[in-house]
Amino acid sequence: MTSRTADFETRRAWLDSLEAFLTDFEPQLIAAMQADFTHRSREECLSLDLGTSISQVRYQRRHLKWWMRKRYVLTPMPFWPARAYTQATPRGVVGIMAPWNFPVYLAIAPLAAALAAGNRVMIKPSELAPQTSKVLAEGLAQYFSAEVVQVLLGGADVAAAFSALPFDHLLFTGSTDVGRKVAMAAAQNLTPVTLELGGKSPAVVMPSADLDQAARRIIWGKTANAGQICVAPDYALVPRDQMDAFVTLAESYLRAFYPKGAASNDYCGVISERHLARMDDLLTEVEARDVKVVQLSEDNIPDTQRKCAPALVIDPPLDCAVMTREIFGPILPIVPYDTVEQALNFVKTRDHPLALYVFAQDKEDQDLWLERSTSGGVTINDTVIHVAVDSLPFGGVGASGYGAYHGKAGFETFSHMKPVLHQAKWNAMSLTEPPMTGMKKRLMKLARKLM
Template identity: 50%
Template structure:
């Protein structure tokens, strides 16, 4: 019988084994790194159907097509990008040398950190494990990955496949609940990357700090979409609704609320309804509409709705008929019209198919609204005025921006992914992901004859003249 994923009793032993292996091979050749990346890609390609089914089982229902476009393809593209560029990323880089130290020369040597820990969430369990893993492998590291306890079917399947494809001195997968996650984040990794909620991110960072482990935190927050007055309302609705409803809103960069002109509220709500029904013509029973991950999150979301309704907020359902039902814990999308700031819906990241519409009277007011809140992981700006777009980009802070669409800046391997403050710390993807898991070691090469002899004691007139020149 196949052995289950690693238990907590295995955690320390697995760490020590991988740590020792990383120290025994501090600078793996590109051929070794390339082989690990290729095996990771082959694992995904050969087992795509199994992985899609496991993810659907964890959600209650998620269409294979959605998993392909949101998990499989981005994972393979991250690996492909690393394979295409990794050999050049790892080459020593020339650095300039101060004129006072000529003829010495300087360079930066990209060196693997060693052993990387990755904590992946349940909402995109494949991509948010494989994406950082591709960067870590390209950089020459070994890795331990902690998968979410809320995706047990995927965790069991992926763990089994990794054990068949990788030596335990290269990569191990770890599962388990909160206690195991706490133990994992307390290990003295050379770097720890966590993707998840801000609240849990604080605990992960606190645990890592005991060992001075550098962390990358990919969190979330309330990412706004801004519709400017002249933009096509239906086009904006089509793109915002897609970004909100894919994966039933369980996306860290999903638009969390929409800022829009006050006189466009009704037209935009109607346009959102049209967009939702085009995407999911059978409503909750549409085979492409995703379930909420479990009843705990389902209950949390219905409580947010009930609280908003009790506060007098107008609700605008986007599907005809029943607004929610226990159909594999699916929730139909709802717009919340002009909700007050002090209700729960507007305080924390929604992470579901609810979309508040917040009216403004001028664009400057919308920018002020965004800047008065914690810096978001994403900003979506819908505008045709290039000058105003530039002003908005300079006036606001966000982890990443897509102009005139949603989500897709995350899919660009040459754009870093990461938040600011409550929405995250650090970044990865592409070359910047490689550098996150790399120490750019500075090296100075000094020749036999060096000018530094002139600044050694005993200090005399020649030293004084040199120092005078250096201080000019």
């Protein structure tokens, strides 16, 4: 692939083509996602994958000209009359390794940012969503030449080879364990990497929270896409004296959202038999330890659908797998705490999460978590939705990843912000040239004071 610079009109045309692909291939993409998950409602496909993708493309296109401008900076007096600025230039060829849980959005959003920044792009979608990956490959090939966008299909062997290519930038979205391998492979080429990983994102219910609101929004965030979201609330921390009320509310919203249990049309399937077995293992372990589990019915699920019913796990032992591993599914552990300090320590002594959800009506409670915790992103009094705000950067910290994209952050991630200095014919830099006379020394001393 070539890395020649693309001007504004070319980049805008690329984004137009990307939106046209999403619009024209909407039926095929929806059908493919439904096949990969064995069941996924059309509305969920539209809202969580296609709608968010189109929104990101449009946001990049709307702001592109402004982002491409020269960004002038102040020049220190000793360098006058030089002019200094940064110029956003393409990195070259960008690699994108997309996961299966949002197989369209998590391929298209970084693609939009990379194209807006003027790069050529290679995409390796997940083999766990083969139908969607196939439509992405066939569809994008109709709108872009192979010199601009390529999609490579294949399994883990292809992914390993892909991560070892000498890209100018590589973005990986997936598990922390695989992210480490990708970073090590990229390091051999000194390829800069953006890692979008996961982890156990807590939902903290503070004493001042609206308990009904908290239960409703946590349950929505936990069960959308059957919990297969990197920023899904992994567990809930709830004041001990509010545990019973919270569990009752959470169960009521589970049943209200999915009146037919796992057989409900709005409830998504699990991506593979292996992932389904992992959910079963998590629940089997806590049930064997006499932990209370509230789970919706799995009766009447069609044989063609692969589903795990949403479940609440009440006060599990902290050494259970549901509390030591990222769940990435529709199981919500609910953990009591006695003091706010205890809740803070619970979160702070674990890996930094990709997202933190704080439910509190008092501003002091909200500020407490903003000031004393570390996470990739924070949403107050809701879950998940900060990811869809195009103007916010999205990324992790520590074990949940590094680097960010979305909106302007995406454009800058895939750009080299090249520093440029224009010096005038007549300037004071001759003072630095030898021989250093007494007058030059005195003027240099004055210049240092002015810097």
